Amino acid sequence: MKENIAILGSTGSIGSQALEVIKQHKDSLRAYALTAGSNTKLLSEQIKQFSPALVSVKNKNSAKILNQMFDGYELIYWGDFGNVLAATSEKVDRVVVATPGLPGIIPTIAAIEAKKKVALATKEVLVAAGNVVMDAAEKAKAQILPIDSEHSAIFQCLQNHCIEQVSKIYLTCSGGPFRGLNTEQLKSVTLQDALNHPNWKMGKKITVDSATLMNKGFEAIEAHWLFGLPMDQINIIIHPQSVIHSAVEFVDGSVIAQMGAPDMRLPIQYALLYPGRRIQNNFRKLSFADYPTLSFEEPDTETFRCLRLAIESAKSGGTYPAVLNVANDIAVEAFLNGMLPFYKIPEVVENVLAKHTPKYSPSLGDIFEADRAVRQFANLLTNLI
Amino acid sequence: MKENIAILGSTGSIGSQALEVIKQHKDSLRAYALTAGSNTKLLSEQIKQFSPALVSVKNKNSAKILNQMFDGYELIYWGDFGNVLAATSEKVDRVVVATPGLPGIIPTIAAIEAKKKVALATKEVLVAAGNVVMDAAEKAKAQILPIDSEHSAIFQCLQNHCIEQVSKIYLTCSGGPFRGLNTEQLKSVTLQDALNHPNWKMGKKITVDSATLMNKGFEAIEAHWLFGLPMDQINIIIHPQSVIHSAVEFVDGSVIAQMGAPDMRLPIQYALLYPGRRIQNNFRKLSFADYPTLSFEEPDTETFRCLRLAIESAKSGGTYPAVLNVANDIAVEAFLNGMLPFYKIPEVVENVLAKHTPKYSPSLGDIFEADRAVRQFANLLTNLI
Numbered sequence: 076m077k078e079n080i081a082i083l084g085s086t087g088s089i090g091s092q093a094l095e096v097i098k099q100h101k102d103s104l105r106a107y108a109l110t111a112g113s114n115t116k117l118l119s120e121q122i123k124q125f126s127p128a129l130v131s132v133k134n135k136n137s138a139k140i141l142n143q144m145f146d147g148y149e150l151i152y153w154g155d156f157g158n159v160l161a162a163t164s165e166k167v168d169r170v171v172v173a174t175p176g177l178p179g180i181i182p183t184i185a186a187i188e189a190k191k192k193v194a195l196a197t198k199e200v201l202v203a204a205g206n207v208v209m210d211a212a213e214k215a216k217a218q219i220l221p222i223d224s225e226h227s228a229i230f231q232c233l234q235n236h237c238i239e240q241v242s243k244i245y246l247t248c249s250g251g252p253f254r255g256l257n258t259e260q261l262k263s264v265t266l267q268d269a270l271n272h273p274n275w276k277m278g279k280k281i282t283v284d285s286a287t288l289m290n291k292g293f294e295a296i297e298a299h300w301l302f303g304l305p306m307d308q309i310n311i312i313i314h315p316q317s318v319i320h321s322a323v324e325f326v327d328g329s330v331i332a333q334m335g336a337p338d339m340r341l342p343i344q345y346a347l348l349y350p351g352r353r354i355q356n357n358f359r360k361l362s363f364a365d366y367p368t369l370s371f372e373e374p375d376t377e378t379f380r381c382l383r384l385a386i387e388s389a390k391s392g393g394t395y396p397a398v399l400n401v402a403n404d405i406a407v408e409a410f411l412n413g414m415l416p417f418y419k420i421p422e423v424v425e426n427v428l429a430k431h432t433p434k435y436s437p438s439l440g441d442i443f444e445a446d447r448a449v450r451q452f453a454n455l456l457t458n459l460i
Numbered sequence: 461m462k463e464n465i466a467i468l469g470s471t472g473s474i475g476s477q478a479l480e481v482i483k484q485h486k487d488s489l490r491a492y493a494l495t496a497g498s499n500t501k502l503l504s505e506q507i508k509q510f511s512p513a514l515v516s517v518k519n520k521n522s523a524k525i526l527n528q529m530f531d532g533y534e535l536i537y538w539g540d541f542g543n544v545l546a547a548t549s550e551k552v553d554r555v556v557v558a559t560p561g562l563p564g565i566i567p568t569i570a571a572i573e574a575k576k577k578v579a580l581a582t583k584e585v586l587v588a589a590g591n592v593v594m595d596a597a598e599k600a601k602a603q604i605l606p607i608d609s610e611h612s613a614i615f616q617c618l619q620n621h622c623i624e625q626v627s628k629i630y631l632t633c634s635g636g637p638f639r640g641l642n643t644e645q646l647k648s649v650t651l652q653d654a655l656n657h658p659n660w661k662m663g664k665k666i667t668v669d670s671a672t673l674m675n676k677g678f679e680a681i682e683a684h685w686l687f688g689l690p691m692d693q694i695n696i697i698i699h700p701q702s703v704i705h706s707a708v709e710f711v712d713g714s715v716i717a718q719m720g721a722p723d724m725r726l727p728i729q730y731a732l733l734y735p736g737r738r739i740q741n742n743f744r745k746l747s748f749a750d751y752p753t754l755s756f757e758e759p760d761t762e763t764f765r766c767l768r769l770a771i772e773s774a775k776s777g778g779t780y781p782a783v784l785n786v787a788n789d790i791a792v793e794a795f796l797n798g799m800l801p802f803y804k805i806p807e808v809v810e811n812v813l814a815k816h817t818p819k820y821s822p823s824l825g826d827i828f829e830a831d832r833a834v835r836q837f838a839n840l841l842t843n844l845i
Contacts, residue, residue, distance in 0.1 A: 234620045235620050242739075312748050319717075325737050327726065327739065328720055328745040329720050329730065331718055333714060334714075334716075344712055345712065345714065348712075352625045353711065354711040361709070361715050369755075369756075371748040372752060
């Protein structure tokens, strides 16, 4: 029997690649529900190709347009409601959460409570609302399957082990396009430089986050929640070739690492077919011959202050990581719009964090409120720097 | 409750390190039986330290000497009988087979049939008698726990997966002290050069086998039997730092690797405590900071012909690997005694293999007979070259 998959955020980078994986395994997977933002052009192509039973878009207007294009369709929804509907539909077995930002949180929790398997790509879900989401998962005894290559790697390395047997996690990090530069040199980097990631092809926002190493900070926070490990047991190690996707050190000193070609379709396939593994010959495979040398170095958290800020926020806890996330959002958007130089991104984040009055063990309301409070002053924040 | 361990070959390199591990975990492990060859001096020290219930030595004479030293002891045996007794004693839970050479085969099979957990270090057991031993293991539904660091690595990487999910095994190989040399340069290497292994401290025989790469060939044959994979799916990759101990590629392209400091006590501990993992802080741990670079290259099987001979023997099957083993034994002994230059070791092996009339699906008798037949002409063989 086929598994019905809901993809929240089907027109994004992860969503599109999830559809490629489904296409490759159409004997066992079906794209049952697709939700997207405003890219109705790509969405309509996906509808033609995959004939999902349920579709949702950003707003009523886009829904209308799609309704006119696809005459027979009755199940076209919009907005947060559409995402939740897709995530909880009775027919859906597994939900890919790849819709960007805080809007991913509610459908994730809804999917967990509806006992769906959740394949999670949206970082903000755990960065901002880790305590709430993991509480819900524990209550529902739901397992969250990570889609990020690093967390997928750790998940694959952990099999059969309980977390008490883990002494350390190594989260590998390519170092991004600016690895080796110092603070002074970062002052002259351009937008184009920042968007030129050495190993991974991703969206603009995450590519900039990879250049500041904020992305790795987010991933450390995600790992903290996903695997239930204190931040002190999560080590970041720079590994420019991105071949070792991450590793786990067990209490006896044995290190298990997951490796692979840098291709997101591999962790996506793993999350969609878990606990099975299926043959695939369409995506790249790793060959040691292609990588005569793998290298490792400690991250430079003086120059790449975002990484340090992320780790400190997570240690401080409460609403700090949510504020870290929104401050970074604003700063990166300003950078992408040419309003803020690259090197000032951590400055914005640091200033916002310094002014934040945290709530601990925050409710979802507290988290959204912390986000809203910062976002309100977005223009002010980047103009002040 | 403590597990009772029998160590066959307790005075060798693996046996002594197994005792160190037992000492570190004496709350849960007990050295119940120790068997050794003629090193009664070390054995008597081990008896004093670990008070095993059962002891066995090479011959009746050594047993007498020990009997005089340890007045209260009644359970001092000798020879093959002593090994089998230790391997099958009712009180024994787990048997470490680390006694060198073909004499390890019978006690291994005895232990399997007596439903003991078998932690296997002796390469010859599977190289020469893989079909017989694995048949016995299958019949008894016994799992063999590998002690070799490479096989322990593969075993750790495989957890929870069936062999059908495996597309490839990567057996890593340091390359030994002569990595990078050509056939001409091998002509002038000395015994001392050959005994100078870059990463591992081991016995003389295995150190020479590591220098010729015959050891890696043996390991490939062991992996073939242990994990039930055809030789074509076993890839040898040179990795001079010996940090990645081996890796498994699954059908979906994901590669799981096991890494660790090059310290045999880690895989020994794993085999003694499996399926548990226990904290240990006495042995070295891996730090990526200590290994800024890991490198990989294809093996040079033109120069290191022993590796090719081993793989070809395994593909030919039958008694060929047993003959490979004995021919190599004779050649290495001749080299250790200064009777044969290093570069002639593969020549001896190749000549013996060429003259062998194989038996397929051999019985234990066929295997011992093939061994005996070659050993008979040992002097002749090395003198002819």
